[in-house]
Amino acid sequence: MIFNLLKLLLLPLSWLYAAVLAVRNRLYDRGWKRSVAFAEVPVISVGNLRVGGTGKTPHVAWLVAWLQARGQRPALLSRGYGRRTRGYRLATATDSAATVGDEPWQQFGQFGAAVPVAVSEDRVAGIRRLLAEVPALTAVVLDDAYQHRRVRPTVNILLTEQQRPFYNDFVLPAGRLRESRSGAARADAVVITKCPPDLSAAARATIMAQVHRYARPEVPVLFSAYDYGPPVPVSGTAAGRMAVPVVGSEVVLLTGIAQPGPLLAHLVAAGYCVNHHARFADHHAFTPTEIAALAAQCQPGQCVLTTQKDAARLQEPALAASVADLPVFYIPITVRFLADGEARLASLLGSYFPLPAVG
Structure with missing residues (x-):
């Protein structure tokens, strides 16, 4: 009861914050604020609307592994949250969580030299540096960049937890959303994360209907679960x-x-x-x-x-x-898609990353 009353009292601040962000997004949508698209390589953004963990890191790892299996050479670019450095930095064996952030350092340890891992608060500058320093790149995966509108990604993947979906939440400070639910309209795919492996078809259909109140009608809604090693x-x-x-x-x-x-x-x-x-x-x-x-x-x-x-x-x-x-x-945690989710995501990405020719 006290929690609900506090949320009610905070709603006016949430509306004000949401209005400011809506103006910002409209400026980008209309082209009045400049966003940069990169013709050199496809850029895949993975992020969320909600503050807090939605499973970005294991989903990014799934995506990188999928790209490698297609014969691609992806790179990872993150802000590097929590690090004690600033600016662009390409991770090396002499770095640590303090210099590049815990999630990029985990990714560097997982993929090693096969996948360049870089951090930069300015994603546009970061992508440009990556392309200059690693000319063999064929894809850039942006970790936690859904609200970073200065980059116009080729594919925008939105994650939301099954237990805490964005469509039941409110904008800060009354809720945990970084922007209003309408931000889901920018997504090219929505992944419902941390689902029980036996989530029924009826439950999935109910969730899809809720997501499509905000996402575009043609956008696939996929479901994933964790496998623990x-x-x-x-x-x-x-x-x-x-x-x-x-x-x-x-x-x-x-x-x-x-x-x-x-x-x-x-x-x-x-x-x-x-x-x-x-x-x-x-x-x-x-x-x-x-x-x-x-x-x-x-x-x-x-x-x-x-x-x-x-x-x-x-x-x-x-x-x-x-x-x-x-x-x-x-x-260790790995991602497993439910039903035909993996095939549908592969179909979406496959137009940008076709299988290499045989023979």
């Missing part, structure tokens, strides 16, 4: 010197992500006994004091489970001594 040792920790924790064992969970609920639910459903959950805000920069407190919760024989994004931050040089004796494993 077995624990992976985090380098620089004691995990490499012990066996992978088995289902049924007691563990400590460490998260610094926006929505840790699905991971916690997976671990419990899988049979792990989570004795303690150290939960921090999204992109939280861990400190040696916090790691020491975590170690105090980890009893002999137990290990620490975390996310791949959190693992990227745990590998900061400043934390090396703190985590060295902790057995830390991350749980």
Whole structure:
């Protein structure tokens, strides 16, 4: 009741914020504010309308892997949220989460030299630098750039959580939307993320009808779920010197992500006994004091489970001594599309990235 009253009181501020953003978007839509399209390579934007985690990183990883399977050479460009540097930066092995941001550093660790990973607050300048420095590129994937209107992407992919869909939300501060629901009209595909694998056809049809109140009628609405892999040792920790924790064992969970609920639910459903959950805000920069407190919760024989994004931050040089004796494993996440979602997304992208000729 108190929450609903507070939301009601904040609605006038939300309307004001939404109006300002609507004017900004109209200026871009009419061409009065300049947006840049790149004829050199297709640019794919992946983003959301809502503040907080909607699963962008694993969906970006799916997209990069799909492009590689088509014989393409993609690059990743992000703002690099949470980094301590500014300007354009092309990630190298000497970087860290502090210099490029935790998500780009995770992506660099996942794809290595095969996929250039760069960060830049100015996406236009960032794409131009990438094209100049890596002339063999055939695609650029923009991570979290849905509101970055200065770039006109070739394909605009909008993500929204099944449990927190944009069409049930409000603009900040009454809700969590970065802009009004009408922003979905810019999407070329909408992906409903973090769905239960057995989401029924009737439930999908209901969600599609709600999405199409705001998205264009011809835009495909797709559904995806998470697949969780077995624990992976985090380098620089004691995990490499012990066996992978088995289902049924007691563990400590460490998260610094926006929505840790699905991971916690997976671990419990899988049979792990989570004795303690150290939960921090999204992109939280861990400190040696916090790691020491975590170690105090980890009893002999137990290990620490975390996310791949959190693992990227745990590998900061400043934390090396703190985590060295902790057995830390991350749980890898991959995206799986439901029903014919993968085929429909491949059909949309295939016109820009045809299969290479055989023979």
